[in-house]
Amino acid sequence: MSYIWTLAEQANGHLKQVSFELLTRGRKLADSLDTKLASLLIGNGVSAEALRELIQSGADEVYYVEDPRLASFSCETYSNIMVELIKTYQPHTILAAATSSGRTLMPYVAVKVKTGLTADCTELDIEETTGNLLQTRPAIGGNILATIKTPNHRPQMATVRPKSTRPPEPDADRDGKIINVPFKEEWLDGRVEFLGYRKDAGDFENIEEADIIIAGGKGMKKAENFKMLRRLSDSLEGMVGATRDAVDRGWIGYSHQIGLSGKTVSPKLYIGAGISGSIQHLAGIKTSEIIVSINNDPEAPLHKIADFAIVGDLFNVLPELQKRLEGGK
Amino acid sequence: MNIIVPIKQVPETSNVKMDPETGTMVRSGVESVVNPLDLYALEAALSLKDSHGATVTAVTMGPPKARKVLDMAISMGCDDGVLVSDRKFGGADTWATSYTLSEAIKALGNVDLIIAGERATDGDTAQVGPGIAAWMILPLATYISDIEVESEKCLIVERLVEEGYERLRLPLPALITVVKEIASPRLPTLRGKKKAMQTEIRTLSTENLTLESTNLGLKGSPTKVVKIETPKVTRGGTVVEAMDDASVTEAVDRLMDFLRQREVV
Ligand SMILES: Cc1cc2nc3c(=O)[nH]c(=O)nc-3n(C[C@H](O)[C@H](O)[C@H](O)COP(=O)(O)OP(=O)(O)OC[C@H]3O[C@@H](n4cnc5c(N)ncnc54)[C@H](O)[C@@H]3O)c2cc1C
Ligand SMILES: Cc1cc2nc3c(=O)[nH]c(=O)nc-3n(C[C@H](O)[C@H](O)[C@H](O)COP(=O)(O)OP(=O)(O)OC[C@H]3O[C@@H](n4cnc5c(N)ncnc54)[C@H](O)[C@@H]3O)c2cc1C
Numbered sequence: 001m002s003y004i005w006t007l008a009e010q011a012n013g014h015l016k017q018v019s020f021e022l023l024t025r026g027r028k029l030a031d032s033l034d035t036k037l038a039s040l041l042i043g044n045g046v047s048a049e050a051l052r053e054l055i056q057s058g059a060d061e062v063y064y065v066e067d068p069r070l071a072s073f074s075c076e077t078y079s080n081i082m083v084e085l086i087k088t089y090q091p092h093t094i095l096a097a098a099t100s101s102g103r104t105l106m107p108y109v110a111v112k113v114k115t116g117l118t119a120d121c122t123e124l125d126i127e128e129t130t131g132n133l134l135q136t137r138p139a140i141g142g143n144i145l146a147t148i149k150t151p152n153h154r155p156q157m158a159t160v161r162p163k164s165t166r167p168p169e170p171d172a173d174r175d176g177k178i179i180n181v182p183f184k185e186e187w188l189d190g191r192v193e194f195l196g197y198r199k200d201a202g203d204f205e206n207i208e209e210a211d212i213i214i215a216g217g218k219g220m221k222k223a224e225n226f227k228m229l230r231r232l233s234d235s236l237e238g239m240v241g242a243t244r245d246a247v248d249r250g251w252i253g254y255s256h257q258i259g260l261s262g263k264t265v266s267p268k269l270y271i272g273a274g275i276s277g278s279i280q281h282l283a284g285i286k287t288s289e290i291i292v293s294i295n296n297d298p299e300a301p302l303h304k305i306a307d308f309a310i311v312g313d314l315f316n317v318l319p320e321l322q323k324r325l326e327g328g329k
Numbered sequence: 330m331n332i333i334v335p336i337k338q339v340p341e342t343s344n345v346k347m348d349p350e351t352g353t354m355v356r357s358g359v360e361s362v363v364n365p366l367d368l369y370a371l372e373a374a375l376s377l378k379d380s381h382g383a384t385v386t387a388v389t390m391g392p393p394k395a396r397k398v399l400d401m402a403i404s405m406g407c408d409d410g411v412l413v414s415d416r417k418f419g420g421a422d423t424w425a426t427s428y429t430l431s432e433a434i435k436a437l438g439n440v441d442l443i444i445a446g447e448r449a450t451d452g453d454t455a456q457v458g459p460g461i462a463a464w465m466i467l468p469l470a471t472y473i474s475d476i477e478v479e480s481e482k483c484l485i486v487e488r489l490v491e492e493g494y495e496r497l498r499l500p501l502p503a504l505i506t507v508v509k510e511i512a513s514p515r516l517p518t519l520r521g522k523k524k525a526m527q528t529e530i531r532t533l534s535t536e537n538l539t540l541e542s543t544n545l546g547l548k549g550s551p552t553k554v555v556k557i558e559t560p561k562v563t564r565g566g567t568v569v570e571a572m573d574d575a576s577v578t579e580a581v582d583r584l585m586d587f588l589r590q591r592e593v594v
Binding site: 011073079099100105107114117118147195257260262303312 | 365422451459471498560566567574580581587588
């Protein structure tokens with residue numbers, strides 16, 4: 001029986017949290033098919049302890065391809081590696097994260113190995129009768145959930161939405177194999193040259209990774225007032241989000257935009273203040289665990305989908321909330 | 330420079346309302362428009378045309394009525410529009426769509442740069458751009474927020490990723506997908522609209538493309554949609570009013586209780 005694979009991700013030699021979330025998904029699939037779970041990592045400078053953490057979190061095997069030239073993501077080189085390993089080991093299923101690199105690499109690889117790819121899944125299951133992977137994903141701005149199969153092609157490939165599941169509790173006693181796959185020169189593509197990170201990245205923030213997001217819309221009235229949200233997000237150890245209207249007015253940078261033409265977020269807690277809840281904005285927040293809405297219009301659509309709605313003036317409610325959070329009770 | 334911009338027609342969503350009872354989209358009177366994120370790809374191509382000189386061709390795959398989005402692209406300033414259309418292309422997933430589009434683009438010859446949108450607002454996979462690059466064995470740079478022309482044969486681009494912005498040197502020919510930050514899309518002009526009326530749209534189909542028939546449409550698609558559901562959007566949450574000072578205090582009290590109970594603070 002061929003294995004389930006997850007594609008682990010690293011940055012500067014550190015494993016990203018989403019690598020562990022994928023193991024939660026992969027373990028479940030491997031158990032229901034009674035097969036093994038392997039994690040593939042391409043990168044540089046990841047410590048042996050970190051690799052063991054993948055085993056402790058559910059992987060039976062870890063394949064690590066390491067070279068200084070793999071330190072930063074290269075779609076062409078990474079795909080050469082994956083294509084060869086897929087041909088050699090013929091996995092049953094490959095899961096990667098729906099991140100900037102996963103969403104770039106996986107479609108490139110799927111074309112090369114002639115198989116299907118389902119995007120940004122939020123649920124994965126095994127169909128009992130066939131052993132096929134059932135891949136469920138939101139589409140059309142989260143207004144529908146489509147379940148997709150790849151019945152006649154192998155491997156079955158899917159990207160999985162970050163934060164759509166929790167990482168497993170590590171088990172220090174779990175055993176597994178760590179296999180160092182020697183890097184081959186012929187894998188190196190070298191056409192695209194990585195020059196570095198931009199130093200001045202403005203008010204850039206990766207809100208997709210936030211557990212708590214406090215977002216503001218046009219009801220915040222001006223850029224100055226976003227400082228209120230920043231203070232709240234600092235107290236909550238969260239990040240600040242925004243609607244397109246707020247971003248277009250220059251109140252905050254594009255990396256904070258949530259919705260159809262911005263980021264899709266799945267935090268534990270989303271608080272929206274002065275946000276009407278347009279269908280395009282809702283498209284980006286529907287998989288949040290808890291939604292809180294603060295808006296003085298009782299008819300605001302965001303109130304309708306909120307778990308907790310405060311009908312009131314945000315300029316009264318937010319400072320009161322700040323006081324409570326700082327007061328510690 | 331020869332630039333190709335693949336654009337998709339999608340249902341217009343700005344006027345769409347949700348039915349709060351059933352959680353479905355109210356679809357009446359929904360029109361098709363250019364995928365909003367493709368307007369940024371068009372703008373990126375047209376600003377390269379303005380600054381460095383280029384021929385910009387918009388390409389769309391879809392039913393005959395998809396030509397409407399090509400008219401829009403030409404009225405913004407594109408030089409040409411190509412419709413990739415055939416009944417055999419219907420129902421294609423991203424694998425089959427990117428195959429067909431890559432063959433159409435190859436048939437147009439001589440491309441230096443392909444600029445795709447970040448993703449389509451309906452299918453929302455973001456897979457077609459990378460797929461085209463893979464079929465054409467082109468270098469790929471996704472989520473591009475800035476383009477500098479280093480030379481005829483080379484771009485310096487910035488890529489928006491989780492950690493910030495990467496800078497890359499990208500040799501041409503190549504494929505990039507762009508994010509909204511790249512530029513604000515220009516509006517169609519009257520002159521452009523006239524030009525669109527006069528421009529003949531070329532159609533590519535199984536008749537004038539050499540295609541592997543097993544790679545086309547629904548039949549040639551490795552993925553199959555087996556079920557569609559509409560998730561309920563109404564959460565039936567607590568609603569509290571906070572219209573005066575006393576009720577603000579009480580509302581925030583209750584919010585804090587709620588957050589503590591759900592273990593987020
Ligand atoms: C193709 C397309 C893509 C789009 N993509 C996105 C996207 O990615 N993200 C996005 O957010 N939007 C997107 N939009 C825009 C979207 O349609 C809405 O225009 C936008 O979300 C509205 O932003 P808002 O809620 O900040 O503003 P508004 O809709 O104007 O809402 C402001 C709210 O603030 C409330 N308010 C005002 N004053 C106060 C106060 N003192 N106290 C409390 N409440 C107050 C008002 O009652 C109102 O409900 C897109 C639109 C299109 C057509
Ligand atoms: C509910 C639902 C879920 C789906 N899920 C999947 C899935 O998980 N995997 C899968 O393989 N297919 C899936 N499909 C099929 C997929 O939507 C179609 O193949 C679609 O034609 C292209 O994908 P997209 O809309 O995601 O475009 P994206 O890949 O998001 O589009 C990215 C860019 O590619 C270009 N582009 C895309 N389509 C065209 C076109 N027709 N003509 C010109 N340029 C274009 C544009 O520049 C666009 O901005 C799904 C379809 C539906 C209805």
